[in-house]
Amino acid sequence: MTWLEGVEKLRPVIVSVLFILTSQAANCQLVVSPVGPTLVNALVGANLTLAVSYSGASDPVVTWFKGSLPVGTWTMNANFPPDIANNSRSVLKIERDGSLTFKGVPQRFTGSYTVELRKSGLGTVSLTFTLNIYEIIQNVTLITEPPFPQEGAERFTLRYNMLQGVVEQEIWRFNGRDLKNGTQYLIEGSSLVIFGPNRTDKGSYSVTLMNPFSSMTIHKNVTVLYGPDEPIVEALPIQPFYKAGDSLILSCRAEGFPLPVPQWIFGGQILPDFHQGVLNLTNVQTSQGGTYTCSLLNDLSKEKREKNVTLKVYDTPLGSPICSVVSVNNADLQYKCMWAGGTPEAQLSFPELSNINSGAGTFSLTVTSSANLNDKTITCLAEHPIEQNTCNITAKSPRNFLPTMKTSIELDGKIAVTIRCVSEASPQAVVSWSQGNESVITGSTYQISSDTTQLKILSHNISTFLLAPNYTCTCRNPLGSQRKLFQLQGPTISDSSLFPNQDGTIITLTWEVPPTSVVTGFDIQMKGPDLLSHGGDYSVPKRSSKEYRIIQQKPGYARSADVFLLDPDKTYRFRIIPKARLTDGKPSEVHRIGPGDGLSGSAIAGIAAGIPCSILALILVIGSIFLIFYHNKKSNKTRYPVSRAVEKVKTIQPKAVSHNILKGGLRSPPDYNSLYQTPSERSVSLPMFVPPAPVRVATTV
Incomplete structure (x- = not known):
């Protein structure tokens, strides 16, 4: 038997094996399917499961997504627990079959959820659920925006608000008729918009809100505000004018909702004596002639309409004439005179300027400016059949001024x-x-x-x-x-001063700036120890006291600065630096406060160099005193007497040294140690020298 014959005999066996392998490969395909509907509706706080089943592989990796964000993942039958997103661990749980369970689900978990199963060699499969979380609709209110719809406005809106609930469907109605989107109505979100409202939109509006678990209908009566319409104003009896002493009635009315409230206004004042728009004027006087305004106000819409009626009461003009002068093209002068009211109107003129020009009520006259008009008072003559009056105006050239x-x-x-x-x-x-x-x-x-x-x-x-x-x-x-x-000048300080308080702990710096100096700010600088805090300690770590440093910055309009707290036992120096933005000007004079600086190094060196010279001078002084003492001793020899016949009486004033010698002998030598005392040890008052009384000496020969 050849090998071909052997293969032919085994053919049924080979076909059976291939069929078995093909069937097993088909059974190994990864499949996931829902257990129940993929659209899930639930109430807030409920427990629910998005159930799935799978086949075709063992122990796949399951991952749940909300939208595109993963919320949990797990390898089926693994020994470790599922990995759940931090903000969802108290709510979500992945079951052993891959289903996703929600515990006490909040409303924020509404959305689409996708489960994805993945197995190496078998690819990835997925399945999407839609989860709607609803609340029971409660406490619905219906409001209008604005609160009072107004005729002629562009739109008004009805909007519902809920304390709680999720709306799946809403139905708007007006007087029981369903409303649809169109040219007059627009339903968007939680609102119904009415375009171009008018008085016919007054009525009952309602909205019905529904979801799978609850429904509610709320009503609201809406009143559209309109008016006031065009007012109707009348003066009765109808006459072209009224004389002083006449009586008449003014009436005013207009349509609107709510009914407009009328007011009569005359001369800027509201007149109180009227009823429902009717104003009674009895014994009318000239002061009551003029324009009366009827003002009609809608209290809710705040819309206002006004209409005027003019009463002509013949009498003299009101008040007094008013004069003024203005410039015409900055070359000529225009004198004006006005005297309002009066019947007939007063005739106005400027006799000093023209004898032929005049006007009624308001009159102006333009003249060429000249030096003789400067500081000259011009009188307007106002003439009326009953009364004459005047007013004056004086034109003045510009006076001296300071910029x-x-x-x-x-x-x-x-x-x-x-x-x-x-x-x-x-x-x-x-x-x-x-x-x-x-x-x-x-x-x-x-x-x-x-x-x-x-x-x-x-x-x-x-x-x-x-x-x-x-x-x-x-x-x-x-x-x-x-x-x-x-001419503008740079930042400059023209003068400055320092004023300390009584304790020497606070100072006030003041300064002045030239009128044309460009200054935008000031730096207050100090040299010396640091300032103290309120507790008596230094407010900041000590820095070098030999250099100026900025302690305050002041704006350009400032002219003083307070500095505190200073140590009254220390010495401080202050100065002010004027600034024009980043440019510093010349510092002010330096102001010092404190007991002093002590001796500088150069002063100490000078004192040291002067000590030998002081010793030499001291030796010379001692020698001089010794020579004077010796000379006085030699001069006290025995003198021969002179003749008694020649007796003279002399009055002398002995020297201080001789007097002391006569009275007490020789003086003690000076205390040379005092020459080396410090200034404070020597700072005592010197004794005042008082000369002794004159001594009469008689010499007899």
């Missing part, structure tokens, strides 16, 4: 110098600015205020101010001008 300057730092770090020039004038003076021979206009560097009285100069660099030519402000009106020229 003021302020320095600050802008948000972008630029130094800003603001110069203000204001001159008393009538008409008001217009200010122009120049730098050197060029006019200043508003731009990136210069900003001129709307009334032209202020010029703001901006720059990052202090040299821009110091190297610039002089600035000039000119105040001008048609009658003349005044100008001031000034």
Whole structure:
């Protein structure tokens, strides 16, 4: 038998083996399937399981995802527990069959969950569940935004709020009719939006909220505010005008919801004596003539409408004439005169300016400015058939003035110098600015205020101010001008002082700055020991007292600084450094407070060098005293008497040394040790020398 025949005989066996192997391979395919629905609804706090079953492999790796984030993983039948995400361990558990169990599930666990099974060599399979966690719908309220819908508004909104609950479906109704999205209504989220509300949208609105476990319907009556409509104002009886002493009625009404509240206003005051819009005027006087305003207010919508009615009461004008003068093109003068009211209107004129021009009620006259009008009082003559009156106006050229300057730092770090020039004038003076021979206009560097009285100069660099030519402000009106020229200077302190308190523990530094100095701040510097804390200790670790250091920083407008606490037994020195942003000016004078500094090293060296010289001088003094003493002793020899016939009486004033010798003999030598005493040991008052009384000596020969 050949091998081919042997193979042919074994063919059925080979086919059977291949069939068995193929069947086993088919049974080894990894499969996962749900046990129950994949859409799961549950109440908050319930226990539930997303159940699965699998086949085709033993001990696969199972991983559960919420959305795309893994919340737990485990190898089936492993000896170690499943690995659950930290924020889910109290809720989630992976069962031994791979199912995911929830214990007391919170509402935040709503979402899609995917289980993924993975086995080496068999690939990965997955299955997705949808989990909806619901709360019982409770405590639903329905509100309107704004609280009172108003006709003519763009929209108003009805919105529901819940203390608790999850809504799966909502139905909005108006007067029992279901509402759908369209041009008038829009349902979005928890809101119903009504576009272009009007008075016909008044009615009952309701919303029904549902989920698989509960439902609730809430109602709200909505009133749309409207009005006031156009007011109807009447004066009865109808007449073209009223005379003083007449009586009449003013009435005012308008439609609206709620019904508008009327008010009558005259001369800016609310009139109290009216009822439901009807105002009775009896014995009307000229002061009651003019415009009456009926104001109608909707108390809820706060909408207001007004309508005027003018009462003409013939009588003299009200008040007195009013005069003024203004500039025309900064070249001419326009005099104005006004006397309001009156029937007929008063005739107004300026006789000193023109004999032919006049006007009624309000009159103005433009004239060419001239020197003779400066400080001249012009009278307006107001003529009425019953009364004549006048008012006066005086035009003035700009007066002498002093510019003021302020320095600050802008948000972008630029130094800003603001110069203000204001001159008393009538008409008001217009200010122009120049730098050197060029006019200043508003731009990136210069900003001129709307009334032209202020010029703001901006720059990052202090040299821009110091190297610039002089600035000039000119105040001008048609009658003349005044100008001031000034040059800005760097940060400077013109004067400073120091004032200590009684105990020497607190000082106040004050300083002054020149009017044109550009200063944005001050550094307060100190040299000496550190300041004390409130407990008497040094407030910071001791630093070198031989150098100045900054202890305070003050803004540019500051002119004083308080420093405390100082040790009254120590010596301090203070000075102020003016600054223009990062540029320091010259320091102020140094102010010292304290007992003193003691002897410096050079002073001690000088004293040491002077000791030998002092000893030599002392020896010379002692020698001189000895010689004087010896000479006096030699001069006391026996003298021969003179003749008694020649008797003279002399009155003498002996020397202090001789007197002492006569009275007490020789004096003790001086205490040379006192020469070496310290100044404090020698600082006693010297005895005052009192000369002795005169002595009469008679000599007889």
